[in-house]
Amino acid sequence: MVLTVAVAGATGAVGKTIVEQILKENKYSVVGLTRTEHVESPIDKVQYVQTDYDDHAALVQQLERHAVQTVICAIGMLGDDCSQAQVNLIKAADEATSVQRFITSEFGYFTREERRHVDPGLDWFLEAAELLKNSKLTYTRPVCGxxxxxxxxxxxxxxxxxxxxxxxxxxxxxxxxxxxxxxxxMIYSYDAATLVAKLLEVDEWSEFSFCNGxxxxxxxxxxxxxxxxxxxxxxxxxxxxxxxxxxxxxxxxxxxxxxxxxxxxxxxxxxxxxxxxxxxQLPEDQRIGNKFPGxxxxxxxxxxxxxxxxxx
Missing domain, CATH: 3.90.25 (UDP-galactose 4-epimerase; domain 1)
Structure with missing residues (x-):
């Protein structure tokens, strides 16, 4: 049975790159969650689903209808509305019977409490992490550098x-x-996306998944x-x-x-x-690429x- 992965923000810069690399691995079916009905430059073999992140019941139904097992959120955290979309997606994934795992939208720097003075949006990441800690979902927070x-x-x-x-x-x-x-x-975006795709093959996830750059x-x-x-x-x-x-x-x-x-x-x-x-500057231990010798x-x-x- 081919497992299905839903990628939120599938048409964005990071999301599209992740979708490309998941398909390159050729082990998973991909559903792209998008806010718009029309998708420019769609990727073959991806089913795009127009999604209203404010409609909880419909979002749960979409995840269950497509038998989504893992959700990858690649919505760019550019404002409170984007953060709320991820929060709503986590809540829907937690309720959906098919969903077991969730990858948060971080991908950049190492979000730590002491960097709050540098990034006022840090609370967006911390809120998502706290919500996942209290959910049924297995989750990880990817850090690329x-x-x-x-x-x-x-x-x-x-x-x-x-x-x-x-x-x-x-x-x-x-x-x-x-x-x-x-x-x-530093890491090339396609190498980072490859590691995110390879995370789908790992049974146990740490809270943070540090990329090998x-x-x-x-x-x-x-x-x-x-x-x-x-x-x-x-x-x-x-x-x-x-x-x-x-x-x-x-x-x-x-x-x-x-x-x-x-x-x-x-x-x-x-x-x-x-x-x-x-x-x-990412920690040298717990780098996920070490799990894949090739x-x-x-x-x-x-x-x-x-x-x-x-x-x-």
């Missing part, structure tokens, strides 16, 4: 919106918070990019107090990103704050080589 996809703009295959933060390889520029030597775990620093990333391109970048080092005040320059807004300079500033400040708070995530160097070497 920082996606390295932005280093490959515009050549890398990625569903992640193009955004220049920290190191802009295309324009040979960089904005480095602090001295750039704080540890950071490349443990490096921004200074080292910059050095590798300059070495590959054969030239020095224009580098601005950002003082922590300037980041705190929001008084920082931003890198060039990528063509086709659809974002405005003020939005890039907000994203940059959020990322730099988390970087300085060591939010992207899995080897791409390093930053390998990603840069594959993405940029053909275009230099």
């Amino acid at each position: 920082a996606f390295m996809d932005f280093l490959g703009i515009p050549h890398a295959r990625s569903n992640i919106a193009p955004m220049n933060i920290a190191v802009d390889v295309q324009n040979r520029e960089a904005c480095i918070p602090g001295d750039g030597n704080i540890p950071i775990t 490349d443990d490096t620093t921004l200074s080292e990333v910059l050095r590798m990019a300059e070495e590959l391109c054969g030239e020095k970048f224009k580098v601005t080092y950002l003082k922590a107090e300037d980041v705190e005040k929001g008084d920082i320059p931003i890198l060039k807004v990528p063509d086709g990103s659809g974002i405005q300079p003020n939005e890039l500033l907000d994203y940059s400040l959020f990322g730099y704050h988390l970087y300085l708070a060591r939010g992207f 899995f080897k995530p791409r390093t930053v160097r390998e990603f840069l080589e594959a993405t940029w070497r053909p275009h230099l």
Whole structure:
């Protein structure tokens, strides 16, 4: 019997990548939960279901009708409404007779209580975790670190919106918070999605599922990019107090990103704050890739080589 996985936010950047990798594993049937009726660029073999996250009874019925065994929430936590959608989905999954497991929408930095001053939205993740602790569901909170996809703009295959933060390889520029030597775990989005897909094969889950990425620093990333391109970048080092005040320059807004300079500033400040708070430094133990001896995530160097070497 083929098990069915429901992916909420299946058309979003992270959700679509996860769906692609689950299908690549070719072991599960996928139902994509979407808010809209029309899906642009649908993926073959995925049944998309228009979902109202505010209708509890209908949501329970949808999960049971499709015999969903595992729910993966990939709704971007961009506001209270998104958080409430995940809360409602957890409650429906807990009630649905077919659902046994739930993967929360985190995927980025390591959400810990002491980082509340950095991320006002931390309560969204903590509320979901507390709800799951008191449910019948087996659950895990995936932690990926920082996606390295932005280093490959515009050549890398990625569903992640193009955004220049920290190191802009295309324009040979960089904005480095602090001295750039704080540890950071970086991972290609498709490697992270592969690990999430492989989690479906694991019987026992820990509360946190840490991804196996490349443990490096921004200074080292910059050095590798300059070495590959054969030239020095224009580098601005950002003082922590300037980041705190929001008084920082931003890198060039990528063509086709659809974002405005003020939005890039907000994203940059959020990322730099988390970087300085060591939010992207993941524990080395309990990394889920260790359960799969054949899995080897791409390093930053390998990603840069594959993405940029053909275009230099």
